[in-house]
Amino acid sequence: MTDTASRLDDSRYQAVSSRDARFDGEFFTAVKTTGIYCRPSCPAVTPKxxxxxxxxxxxxxQRAGFRACRRCRPDTAPGSAEWNVRADLVGRAVRLIGDGxxxxxxxxxxxxxxxxxxxxxxxQLTEELGAGPVALARAQRAHTARVLLQTTVMPVTEIAFAAGFASVRQFNDTIRAVYARTPSELRGRSGAPAGHARAGVPLRLAHRGPYAARQVFDFLERRAIAGIEETTGTPGARLYRRTLRLPYGTxxxxxxxxxxxGHGDWLDCRLHLTDPRDLSTAVQRVRRLFDLDADPYAVAERLGADxxxxxxxxxxxxxxxPGAADAEExxxxxxxxxxxSLSAAAKLGATLVAAYGKPLAAPDGTLTHVFPEPATLAxxxxDELGMPDARRRTLRTLGRALADGTVRLDAGADRExxxxxLLGLPGIGPWTAGYIRMRALGDPDVFLQGDAGVRHGLAALGAGPADAEAWRPWRSYAVHHLWTAATDRTAAKDD
Structure with missing residues (x-):
């Protein structure tokens, strides 16, 4: 082991000794004497x-033969924020594997x-993550299987294939290797009660550090499109619901x-799926929408120094x-x-959904459709939108480019x-391309210099566009602070 690697491991051990949750998901701790691996914040006695x-x-x-700790459940830790930042092969590959x-x-x-x-x-994956794509996908399948075993009444055989395993034998072997229990033992008494099919799959989606939930829910509520999204309840007790277009169903x-x-480091989520094979993909897309794999400590360290x-x-x-549950949408x-305005955009979106969206098999409250597919818009x-001809041509051109692959926005897309x-398409300028890059591609380092809210926010804080260079690689988060500052300034004037 090199001196640099030794020092890194020493600092990691300090994090484990202090049970520092900031590093959950960034690395994992394996104990040779017990054969168990944990997240850094595991409450168990610190090993030597x-x-x-x-x-x-x-x-x-897992590849090295360690099984998951039953106390800290390391398979549920938030993902490493590094993969959101990195735009190289490994970062793109990790995002695609997460998407199934x-x-x-x-x-x-x-x-x-x-x-x-x-x-x-x-x-490259093996060099940086200690495991290749097959092993990474296997770990994800094991986690999906555990969730289905413990939250549904699906037969074990159905769970095996829903989680992505090629055979029941492979499923059984993997569950025993990862959790040191058989699928039946893992299910135990925690299987969901009768009627679960209507209740969906309950989940706790972990995040690290503080989470500004009010601002995130405000952001989504202001932009919600009727038919595919709704927010009910009052601030502090809201429920955000939306439809998902997924590989196997909706x-x-x-x-x-x-x-x-008094809340833990997670968001309560419930997924209703027409096909359980979509579980892991749906989870990752909700995580991206709510930006749950971010590292708020790193962001605050850089931006707070300004x-x-x-x-x-x-x-x-x-x-x-916030990112996006569907990049093309x-x-x-x-x-x-x-x-x-935001309200005008939401009305246009609702009109588009009603005219061209795919209806759900049955309405779910006010949710009636999934967003139109790009090929449909092409x-x-x-005419229903009442927009200028040029804007309608841009929508059709974008739909065609997404449908034929001229523009790729999947989880592994090259952001540059x-x-x-996008900029090569008529009607799409720097603001639109940048906003898509920030939200659809989850880029944490986008600065929307031409955005009116950003300009007002800069003025409210006494800053200028040149100051944004110091905010790399977290300029997207700075943009949200600027938008909030602009909103606060407007509210103060109205008062």
Whole structure:
């Protein structure tokens, strides 16, 4: 072991000794004497340093023969924020694996999406994460299976295939290896009661550090499109619901706003899926929408050091940059929102959904459709929107580009290439391309210099566009602080 690696492991051991939850999901701790791996914040007695080995991923720990701790459940830790920041092959691959591409298309399909050979993808993932794409997907399948075993009454055989396993034997072997229990033992008495099919799959979606839930729910509520989204309840007790277009079917996600105090590091979520094979994909898309894998400590450290942002960062700890549950949908919504108010954009979106969206098999409250597919919009007249001809042409052109792959916005898309392709489409300028990059592609480092709210926020804080260079690589979060500052300034004037 090199001196640098030794020092890194020493600092990791300090984090384990102090049960520092900031590092949950960033690395995993394996104890040689027990054969168990944990998250850094595990409440168990701290093992001796000589008995500890560190792994960069849960898959790497499993690959080395360690099983998951039953107390801290390391498989439920938030994902590493590093993969949101990084735009290289490994970062893109991790996001695609999380979206279920390996289960649906195999390693060859993953490599094809990335533009590399399967051998190159496997080598780079193994070098950085200690596990290749197959092992990473296997760890995800095991977690999905555990959730289905403990929250549904589905037969074990159905769960095996719903979680992505190729055979029941593979499923049984993996569950025993990862959790040191059989599927039946893992289910125990925790299976869901009768009637679960109507209740959906209940989940706790973990995040690290503080989470500015009120601002996130405000953000989503102001932009909600009738037919595919709704927010009920009052601030502090809201329920956000939306439909999902998924690889095997459709779904409805429900996420509850946590109470301001006394809540753990998670959001309560419930998923209603027409096909359980979509569970892991749906979870990842909700996580991206709510920006649950962010590192608020790193963001606050950088932005809080700036004199203009110091006070806003302190006032709103854990402010997030919401992503998108459907990247293609978000791109279309960005065009709908060009040069109009949020309420006007939401009305246009509702009209579009009613005219071209795919109806659910049965309405779920006010949720009636999933958002239109790009191919549907490519040839649509769009007369219902009452928009200028140029804007309608832009929507059709975007729909066509998304449908034929000219513009790729999947979880593993190259952000630079996607932005260039978007800017090559008539009617899409820097603001639209940047907003799509920030939300649809989850880029944490986008600065929307031409945005009116950003300009007002800069003025409210006494800052200028040049100051944004110091906010890298977290400029998207700075944008949200600027938007909030602009809103607060307007509210103060109205008072």
């Amino acid at each position: 340093r000589r008995n500890v080995h560190f792994y960069p991923s849960a898959a790497a720990a 591409v390996v289960d649906r298309e195999g390693v060859a399909g993953l490599a094809a999406r990335l533009g590399y050979s399967s051998r190159q993808v496997n080598r 779904g409805v996600a429900e996420v509850r706003e946590p109470a301001a105090a 004199p203009h942002l110091r006070a806003p960062v302190a006032a709103r700890p854990g402010l997030r940059s 978000q791109a279309v919504r960005a065009v709908l929102g060009q040069q109009v 040839d649509a007249a769009l 290439a996607a932005e260039r392709a």
